Amino acid sequence: MNPIQPHTLFTDFDIDLFKAGKHFQLYEKLGAHLIEVNGIKGCYFAVWAPSAKSVSVVGDFNYWVEGQHPLYVRWDSSGIWEGFIPHVDKGTKYKFKIVSHNNTATEKADPFAFYCETPPNTASVVWDLQHSWNDTTWIEKRKKHNALNQPYSVYEVHLGSWKRNAEGKFLTYLELADQLVNYVKETGFTHVEFMPVMEYPYDPSWGYQLVGYFAPTSRFGKPQDFMVLVDKLHEAGIGVILDWVPSHFPSDAHGLGFFDGSHLYEHPDIRKGYHPDWKSLIFNYGRNEVRSFLISNAIFWLKNYHIDGLRVDAVASMLYLDYSRKDGEWEPNMYGGRENLETISFLKDFNEAVYAQFPDVQTIAEESTSFPMVSRPTYLGGLGFGMKWMMGWMHDTLQYFGKETVYRKYHQNDLTFSLTYAFTENFMLPLSHDEVVYGKHSILGRMPGDEWQRFANLRLLYGYMFTHPGAKLLFMGGEFGQSSEWDFQQSLDWHLLDYSYHKGIKQCISDLNSLYKNYPALYEKQFSADGFEWINYSDNENSVIAYIRKGNDAKDNLVIVCNMTQVVHENYRIGLPASKSLKEIFNSDKLEYNGSGVQNNFSIPVQPIAWHGKTYSAGIKLPPLAVSVFKVE
Structure with a gap:
């Protein structure tokens, strides 16, 4: 006898919101949820697959046999398949077996899974989000810590390569909760920013090709272990920012691409649905259900993991229809322009939803063009972000500091030009991971002169950065003068702190953070x-x-x-x-x-x-x- 039972967590109002692109807690309905029905414990499964001919749950509870536990499609044309399976427990591995209308069968990971197998394995895992939080003091005071008129100094971290253990293996979330927290506190940064922690299949993507949007990667431990890391950072008075990637996703067979045999999450027009630079798929921002998925994901991390900010990746690639495309490879919008009107609308909705529910957090745009009013409120016509990366400052400043001092007098404008537009946005000054890879050298490696001059130049650069208007961001390793380029496959070169020049850089950064935090002139009007x-x-x-x-x-x-x-x-x-x-x-x-x-x-x-x-x-x-x-x- 087939033990699956019809059951729903959806109300008619949920469905209406979902279809309208306004359901921002979808993670409470779709996915896998441990519940009790008629006194029987089990798991409710729900997945959006409107073009599917049939959907069943396969997993280690039914030997991965298709058809043993089919889901029921809802009557309301929402495209949601759902059902309750008794006796499925926490820790059960599963996927959705989806047969499309052309009879193509695929096994897909759950887009709303809270936990995933560790890559290269690809199954989803039934899990809960129970955790006893200890950060009440932080949350109560977060509005002040995150305010635009307060010091905002960010330490950007790639969890897999910040530090490794003696065997060269990853530190776990729990080990990071000890070592990373103490280090960030010692160096004086106000926030950490984690490069994407959501589950991703391919290490060389650094996490920017996501599959499990609602699951912290299991490379470093369980979801609750990541909660402990956030908790410990908050207890130390340190805010947590996550990189968030709504711009594109990979085409891995178990992922979101061609999910139900149709272009469900990605735009069906290749001119809008495929990214030529990253060989990845682009979300269909004009589809309401996709907007609900993405905004629900943003709210999920802020609510369930107490995250203090989201840095939105690759916003420029989202805003322009001709981004990285040649003539003939893109189609103008309805007004004949190159702006992606659907994306603009989506980003405004995203920021309005975030700030409506969490007015004490920040959203930060990585946006490299002159698109106007990125960090201005939507009611004034802006995109609604709290801050924007100042990519022009980064480019001009690094170009200037890379020159021998004898030539700098001919390039003074590279140094001063940023102040002609410094207050058009709420700018964050980034020296990020992108500046220390692919042959660009480390920040120290860009500095000219002999050894003494290179380290003096680096301290000078940091001093200029911390006294320039705007919030600050420094990628890990920069704070002690990492000599080599960043390598995601190994630890930072911590042995360099045995040498006085590198110790001096670290002490200088610590003192600059202290200066920034203790002198109001450096932060009270940093965006004015x-x-x-x-x-x-x-x-x-x-x-x-x-x-x-x-x-x-x-x-x-x-x-x-x-x-x-x-x-x-x-x-x-x-x-x-x-x-x-x-x-x-x-x-x-x-x-x-x-x-x-x-x-x-x-x-x-x-x-x-x-x-x-x-x-x-x-x-x-x-x-x-x-x-x-x-x-x-």
Whole structure:
């Protein structure tokens, strides 16, 4: 006798929301859910497969035999197949056997599975999300920690290669909950950002080709183990951001592609449904059910894993119909433009849904074009993101720092241009994983000069980054001057911390994080032109720039001077708006960083000498290849 029973978790209202693209808790209905029906414990299964001829659940409970446990299709044309199977327990492996109308049979992993087999195995696993959270204090204060007028310094991490054990194997979520948490706390970052943790089949994709959108990868442990990691970070006062990939997905046989024998999740037009760069499939953002799937996924991580922010990957590829396409390979929108109107609508819906339910989190766009108002509210016509990566700053700054110091005077504009548009968006300054792979060298490896100069340049770059307006992001390894390019197949080169130059970089980053968090002028107005004022950006002959960072109170203002060459200036005059004295509070040339120790050790008097268009001025000592930060006393 077939033990499957008709059962549903869906109401008519659920179906209406699903069809309208407005059901944002689909994970509570679709997938596999351990329940009790008429006193019998078992599992309710539901899957969206409107073009299927039949759907059955196969698994280790029925020896993977098709047809033993068929699901029932709903009567309401929703395309949902469902049913209750008694005595299926937590830990059961399963897939959906789907026979299409052309009689093609495939075994698909559950798109809503909470847990998956460890690749290369591909089955879904019946699981629950029970966990006793210990982060109440963090959640209650998260609104302040995540606010745009607070310090936001992000440590970007690839879990598989941050650190490995003595045998070269992955650290587990529980081991990371000890080692990573302590390290992030020690170095002073306010947040960590995990490259995709959702289940993915192919390690070289770094997680950006997802199959299990609702399951943390089992490479590092169980779902509850990942919850412990998040919990421990929150207990340490550290926020957690996840990379989220709604832009594309792989065509693996067990994944979302051609799910029910039709283009269910991907756009049926290859010009919109296939990504030529990544050889992957693109979601159909105009299909309401797909919008419900994606937005439900975003809400899922924020709600069930207490995530504090989502960094949305490859937004530029989503926004433009001609992205990476030649003439004739794309079709203009209804107005003749290149913008993907369906994507724009989807992203607005996504941000509105997230901020409506979680006003204390942030969404962050990786968007590399000049598309307007990415980080402006939807009610003003923006896309609704909280922040946007400042890719132009990253490109121009790294290009500048890669030049020998003798040539920098010819490229001053590369350094200063970012301030012409710095306040058009809420920008995050990224030095991300993409900048340390594929022959680009490590960040340290880009720095010119001898060994001393390379490390001085790196400290200078970081000092400039942390005093430039905007939030900050640094990829793992950069904080101690990783020498080689990032390799996802092995641990970072932690042995480098045995050497003084690398210790100095780590200490410098720790102190910069402390500076950023403790001086309001660096964060209170970090996204406003009111928080920045040039002192001098035109001294290209000496390759020196100077500027003021401002907080809500003028007494908190800071003066920053960057010397981009190895020439020491004993009495470099800068203009100042007030007659108060200056006290040096940070210097990237300190001996403890392995600098040369050229510092301003005493209070610097400000004189009534007009300079740089200002009434007052002061003569300061400029260390070589260094940033000096002064508090106005």
